[in-house]
Amino acid sequence: MPRNRFTRGLGVTALLTASVMLPVPAQAESVTDYTITLNPGARGAAIDDTMYGIFFEDINRAADGGLYAELVQNRSFEYSTADNTSYTPLTSWAVRGTARVVDDAGRLNERNRNYLSLAAGSAVTNSGYNTGIRVEQGKQYDFSVWARAEAGTTLTVGLQDAAGTLASAREVAVSGGWKKYTATFTAGRTSSRGRLTVASARAAALDMVSLFPRDTYKNQPNGLRKDLAEKIEALRPGFVRFPGGCLVNTGSMEDYSAASGWQRKRAYQWKDTVGPVEQRATNANFWGYNQSYGLGYYEYFRFSEDIGAMPLPVVPALVTGCGQNRATNDDALLQRHIQDALDLIEFANGPATSTWGKVRAQMGHPEPFGLTHIQVGNEENLPHEFYSRFQKFRTAIEAKHPGITVVSNSGPDDEGTVFDTAWRLNREGKVAMVDEHYYNSPEWFLQNNNRYDSYDRQGPKVFLGEYASQGNGWRNALAEAAFMTGLERNADVVKLASYAPLLANEAATQWRPDMIWFNNRASWGSVNYEVQKLFMNNVGDRVVPSTATGTPGVSVPISGAVGLSTWATSAAYDDVRVTAADGRTLLSDDFSGDASKWTHHGVGSWSVQNGQYVQTDAAAENTLVTAGDPAWHDYDLKVKATKKSGREGFLVAFGVKDTGNYYWWNLGGWNNTQSAVERAVAGGKSTLISKPGTIETGRTYDLEVKVRGRQVSLYMDGVLWDRFTDDKQAEPFRQVVTEDARTGDLIVKVVNAQDSAARTAIDLGGLRVSSQAHVTTLAGDPDAVNTESDAAVVPVGSTFSGVSGKFTYTFPANSVTFLRIKRG
Template structure:
């Protein structure tokens, strides 16, 4: 026999057998074999004011340093004018009488017309302006006698006016007065500036110089950026974890997050420096502060708006252990514990309670229905366990129904994790918060991480996860498809083990294109635009296809977790009476699977297939191509109780089929 002909024939035969083997491989879903219930909170979002996520991000204020409280009082502002002279602008400090907001600006005007004396504000890396949109300007002022008129305007880089308004303060005396004016923009510009011109003779004191777009979420005055909230609402998240993250801890305890300082009138909330302003040498941000216009009341309100459970995290008497490691002595911990007790009352107490009345007076008489509370963010060591024990005793004594989320440290393994995981389980912790910033390979190989966890022990919160394309905290990390598909595979293991894993969220959530410190991030924004990364669409697909009960899904009578590069999980949704199957093909070749659904009397003749796929693992989304990698839905034929699936290379498929 011709050896070459034999070899070619053999190769062809093996190729045919391989194709036939692929076509004959079967996935069996048994809808009558429920293995766990899916918590309503299962897939949520984690918010932290990093990457200009709040000020300059979701908090829609357009003026930077509106109350002159940055460490350089005029940071963000530049004085200007043809008639400007020494002493026309003075920053005064009233620390003794207004400790939370001590500074204000005194203007001594002798301006005859616009252009003689004024100030310009640069915004947060510029100001996004939209043609036809209304802009609302407001200011707190005080003057002995009327006489100074304010001209407000938005300008482009050439100085061309994009929209303007005039405000004529009329109230005189020693009381601070609020006044506002609105105007409409005539052009769209990504990086505009704000001008404030003075006209007339006299002295006027100014504070809280503010400008908001008219398209805030739910059109709330002084509210949140609508498109950013909409991206969250579209996910239908089960929870919102806030306010972080390492900002809960602070570099040291003096700049820790204190929720009581973030509620009440906005002008009375005490600004502090953001702990991310100097953390990374590659992205210094000396102008990064927390004004707390987005405070705990607004976080609760946001959670309620998008139908998510609130999950606040509180400082446990420990500063960031990567920075100072400062701790409060155990004998001085009571005020921290009281803050936790008071927060529960603020969220759930009726109007007759002290903190319930504060919430009511802010405009929300109904409770926020808080059920979970985190004690400490990413703390570790015996010092954390000591403080946690005191918090737990006090909170459980007064509010036994509140589930407490406890930290397992910074990593999903190692000495820190082992100490905390073992100790917390002995303490019968409600929920243990595990974090994973690891390579895509780690996520693929750990999809079975929870298969052997104790079903009767403490539950897990996958509180921060994100595949790192280069290495942890590297500025060159990318939100590429390789990272996203590895996360999709890992999430099959979380879903399959919903009896252990109660919640999960990607981190960080937002990043401003010109103001970020950390990558990768789930959603990117600039002053006008927004896009979701492939990672966003992965978690969104899990959240929108959450179901109510986990059911058995097997291949060759085994859990499908990496064999032949296939990962799978399945749930049923008792509300819609559907079976939902998620399958990831993490390989570079197409694979065929015959899916057999058992347990249902009859399946609908047609289902739907939602596909997230790209053959280039380095592919990303961008402002220019926001939906480069995004879900595509198509009909799917069902024959009896069988479905034929062609799993494209590097793909995440979601199948929904009605059960009759």
């Protein structure tokens, strides 16, 4: 269940890592003056207890080898080339003697098909995850195995590393058919490179070879890695969205069966993940590895309950996403998935006497979990196909469970045709809540603090289910913090928000940035984690309306050189011409000679061929070449482009300052499904325009980009494709004020994402307050990152004694500061 309001008033005290008295920050060499003025007579938006939460997806090996505490990798010998081309059923195992993996009628059960046949006098050793199995001196570890052997067979089980024995060996007597056997180890010393060995003097069959730390989170069986779970708990999230993400709506929606060949690339379906762990399926993970489903829906619900968060499961809508873009027309399959969603609600909320409530009770939780929200679908790029199926799910769920909120979504981007169409359908259908996702540059987050100011207050509410600013540096976290002040200000529209992804194994990372990083010996919060934790522990219950002055800005024209690039495509360019607004020719190249005017910055293979500039590597990504002067502005760029082969289309760059700062017209991107204009700032990209579109192979396109001031017009074959004006101010000074109902505290939250301090006159609008404020500050160099060995940005607590109805506070450069002020 969600946290109560009492727990929300404890935030700053819990966050203080240094309880020291600090003066107002000294005046920096550069200081910008601001004002913040409260209007306590106006009524701001109420903030729900569930405002901020977490999104868990099994990406970056977040589950097996991560949050799920199992120490043995490939414990049931189910790894397959369907998971990863480098996998075999013996991945992570070394054999001494003779052993083979068998799939026959003697298997443990239908879902757990492979087992190991171990010959007499043989042994197998498991290497765990990362560098090996982590054990700590004096701690206990629980071994288990399902085994089958003749009476009198003894398994010898040991823990060791290269330096020798880690724990005394255990003898496990095995007799007869498949049974589960257990033993306990106490580690004699600490190691991160342990190995688990199982040996037998006689022939034996083994499956589900497991080793768990006894000390799991809350000592739960089949439990969670304690340090990771505690870091998540410390966020005090209001909800947990699970299990994805791209896991939900990619792969086949069919069931496991002999008829389907026990296919392994199957979309995540909750019924695969409940019941005894030895009876659960394993599956290929969308992100390129295997997932055991030891961490399944029951464990997600249990964890949500343990941390006081609302569970928010996501089920597939039978429209695939994440680049697959397929929709099923099998009505029987659709109806089966709708029934699965209804059964999920019964599993979570039904009495222990119901069909699926009984399964939950048998797993150890007779009381309902109290599910209130369920999401259907994730980032579908086919809005009409998705919505028609979503309606059928919603109708069935609301008919049987009218108290459940059914959450829809708006596709994979923050704008564009798919986004607009999805939102129109959701508004027309009076959907309760719509999920938005976006991963943009820090600049975008600083520019879009007011994104939700103009949303319809009577329309669907927003669930910001995934967002991040494309980096784990402090400049990224500052931009996210600035954006979060806008989320809180619009808490009547934005009801739920979660940063993503949550976890990353440093040795197996498919996506960056991530909130919490780990290896097999340690975990650490990124600087983004520290921002999320500060906000999530100090939400408040209502916004106190306030205004602030902005940072003076000067509008300058878009300027920069020009460029050509490709992405997983071979293409040819010709007749490049750049003309100034006054008619002067700045660049002209028909490639009748060489390519000396161009500088190659990235990968790929460029050469002049038959009077064209050709990039021939159809696998290389971002093959940028540039020409011209970074000071150019107000110009026309014309070029002919022809796709020769590959997955996508063309990338025509303009306003190029360097390889991390530019604009480009991305034609036929996203596997040749969309075209867009993207802006890169310090390497992070954000989308300015997006619309569906494909590029034909072999066809020559005449492309033109007209840059005038901050306005850009784009033409394809002489027809206006679109235009935009990039004139949003990237405001570095943002603030919001909330009130804690239990304590009466005002919480003044200020983000100063610039290199100068912000000397700020604060007017509390006549409120009577204590003269003293508790202060929590996060500050650091913009490029600072937190690592296992160096926490560069951590919260520092202090006390400020200069508070009055009107007072001045100087917020440090590149900082997030929360002032908690007592009322009365």
